[in-house]
Amino acid sequence: MTSNSFINTAYKKTTDFVESIPKSERKKYGQFFTSEPIAEYMASLFNFDCQQQSLRLLDAGAGTGLLTVALVENLRKSGYKGEITAVCYENDPKVIPTLVDNLETLKKAYSINYVLTKENYLTSQNFIELDLFKGTSTKYDMIIGNPPYLKVSKDSPEVKALSEVCYGAPNLYFLFWAMGIHNLKDDGELVYVIPRSWTSGAYFERFRKFLFKHCVITNIHIFKSRDKVFENDSVLQETMIIKIRKSQVKPEFITVSSSSSCDFSDIKFYYADYDTIVSQNQYVFIVTDKEEAEILSRINRQKYTLEENDLRMKTGLIVDFREQEILRNNEEDGTYPLFYSQHIKDGRVLWPVGREGEYIMTDRIGFLQENSDYLFVKRFTSKEEKRRLQCGIYLNDEHKQYKYISTQNKINFIKCDNPEIAYGLFTILNSSLYDSYYRILNGSTQVNSTEINAMPVPSKNDLELIGKELIGQELTEQNCNNIVDKWIK
Ligand SMILES: C[S@@+](CC[C@H](N)C(=O)[O-])C[C@H]1O[C@@H](n2cnc3c(N)ncnc32)[C@H](O)[C@@H]1O
Numbered sequence: 001m002t003s004n005s006f007i008n009t010a011y012k013k014t015t016d017f018v019e020s021i022p023k024s025e026r027k028k029y030g031q032f033f034t035s036e037p038i039a040e041y042m043a044s045l046f047n048f049d050c051q052q053q054s055l056r057l058l059d060a061g062a063g064t065g066l067l068t069v070a071l072v073e074n075l076r077k078s079g080y081k082g083e084i085t086a087v088c089y090e091n092d093p094k095v096i097p098t099l100v101d102n103l104e105t106l107k108k109a110y111s112i113n114y115v116l117t118k119e120n121y122l123t124s125q126n127f128i129e130l131d132l133f134k135g136t137s138t139k140y141d142m143i144i145g146n147p148p149y150l151k152v153s154k155d156s157p158e159v160k161a162l163s164e165v166c167y168g169a170p171n172l173y174f175l176f177w178a179m180g181i182h183n184l185k186d187d188g189e190l191v192y193v194i195p196r197s198w199t200s201g202a203y204f205e206r207f208r209k210f211l212f213k214h215c216v217i218t219n220i221h222i223f224k225s226r227d228k229v230f231e232n233d234s235v236l237q238e239t240m241i242i243k244i245r246k247s248q249v250k251p252e253f254i255t256v257s258s259s260s261s262c263d264f265s266d267i268k269f270y271y272a273d274y275d276t277i278v279s280q281n282q283y284v285f286i287v288t289d290k291e292e293a294e295i296l297s298r299i300n301r302q303k304y305t306l307e308e309n310d311l312r313m314k315t316g317l318i319v320d321f322r323e324q325e326i327l328r329n330n331e332e333d334g335t336y337p338l339f340y341s342q343h344i345k346d347g348r349v350l351w352p353v354g355r356e357g358e359y360i361m362t363d364r365i366g367f368l369q370e371n372s373d374y375l376f377v378k379r380f381t382s383k384e385e386k387r388r389l390q391c392g393i394y395l396n397d398e399h400k401q402y403k404y405i406s407t408q409n410k411i412n413f414i415k416c417d418n419p420e421i422a423y424g425l426f427t428i429l430n431s432s433l434y435d436s437y438y439r440i441l442n443g444s445t446q447v448n449s450t451e452i453n454a455m456p457v458p459s460k461n462d463l464e465l466i467g468k469e470l471i472g473q474e475l476t477e478q479n480c481n482n483i484v485d486k487w488i489k
Pocket of ligand 1: 029030031032033034060061062063064065066067089090091092095119120121122145146147148149
């Protein structure tokens with residue numbers, strides 16, 4: 001065996017392990033293994049000083065140890081001759097023999113020290129009054145990882161101990177990331193392959209605050225196709241590689257690379273201003289080229305938000321499957337219209353269409369909303385659909401006989417002062433510009449009202465004028481683009 005073939009051998013052993021254990025077993029541990037090219041790419045991202053006497057590496061949730069193999073191999077091949085200590089945490093007993101095998105190979109070939117901890121990476125650390133971050137911990141120069149992707153209950157010990165970064169029922173991946181940040185030395189670097197969901201949304205707000213309090217981002221890689229990253233396991237998650245440094249010194253730019261597949265054969269690079277990617281409100285905008293940067297700066301020139309215009313987006317009121325007893329299929333005395341996302345069609349709201357439960361019989365105030373003019377926006381779209389933002393204009397004039405209406409919770413709505421504003425909001429949200437902006441901000445297929453409410457938009461007065469331009473025209477994306485191009489330069 002030559003020294004440069006360990007990563008291939010380690011990957012082969014990983015594939016053998018994957019084939020020997022049913023997927024359902026591996027899922028319990030959030031086990032998805034990194035492919036060889038991704039492991040090598042991740043390892044290549046670290047900066048280090050060849051003169052440094054020793055380096056301490058951490059691979060938390062090491063699996064078969066592929067990432068440690070890639071990192072050690074890269075360090076040695078790049079001429080690092082100092083002492084290397086690799087610490088691996090792995091709590092699945094079934095994968096430990098393969099991990100030990102790989103670590104022993106590394107030890108012999110590259111004269112490294114290793115420590116294998118078979119305990120839970122999070123809860124085995126130093127607790128102080130249920131606060132992990134207050135405990136002293138071993139610190140590392142380099143942390144590499146593909147953390148487990150697994151939801152944990154909000155009553156679990158790790159969530160209680162990491163309450164500073166948690167909101168709701170969190171996912172292990174960002175708890176591993178938060179702990180990784182805690183375990184980094186000052187100026188140390190962490191490279192993780194993770195889902196993209198942390199970049200926006202309220203669930204991750206506390207985590208982002210923690211991240212940016214301690215670290216800066218230096219590199220991002222995104223995979224443009226969801227299903228190619230963990231080829232063996234076909235994980236349908238949007239996945240990215242991130243590199244951060246534990247420092248408060250912002251780099252001048254963040255290197256953003258993207259590729260359509262996990263072999264990096266069509267990799268493209270873009271060097272984005274730090275503040276373009278990490279916005280003031282700590283959302284992370286993954287801008288991969290000049291066009292996307294231009295989209296961001298056009299929208300960021302708008303001086304208002306929906307909230308500041310008093311046009312707040314809210315989520316529909318009715319979880320229909322829970323309220324079956326008050327839903328009706330036909331109009332009766334005392335029923336009101338109930339709108340579902342299926343009623344949003346070609347920019348309009350078409351109701352009734354003959355589906356079940358289109359009427360609601362209730363006088364509960366929390367289940368009803370004023371029959372006003374609205375813009376309705378679908379909350380969920382499928383990844384095959386061309387647009388994320390799919391809207392319909394609802395004008396109360398069309399259903400004047402009702403004092404109230406109601407909305408299913410798969411719709412978001414914005415109450416408008418008049419039809420012109422509904423048309424104006426439709427024009428901007430139905431434009432290609434805002435759809436692209438939303439995609440840069442949020443990789444998921446869900447439309448989140450917190451993010452829409454924080455998005456820069458023209459003033460209410462301008463929205464009204466924009467709306468007037470669209471009235472009388474077909475509600476196409478092209479017509480919206482023509483108007484938006486005049487107003488938002
Ligand atoms: C997504 S896999 C990645 C494995 C490997 N690092 C790779 O990149 O191929 C995550 C690993 O973390 C392990 N794991 C899950 N929860 C853990 C915990 N609390 N402490 C330590 N390891 C854990 C799983 O058994 C699994 O092997």
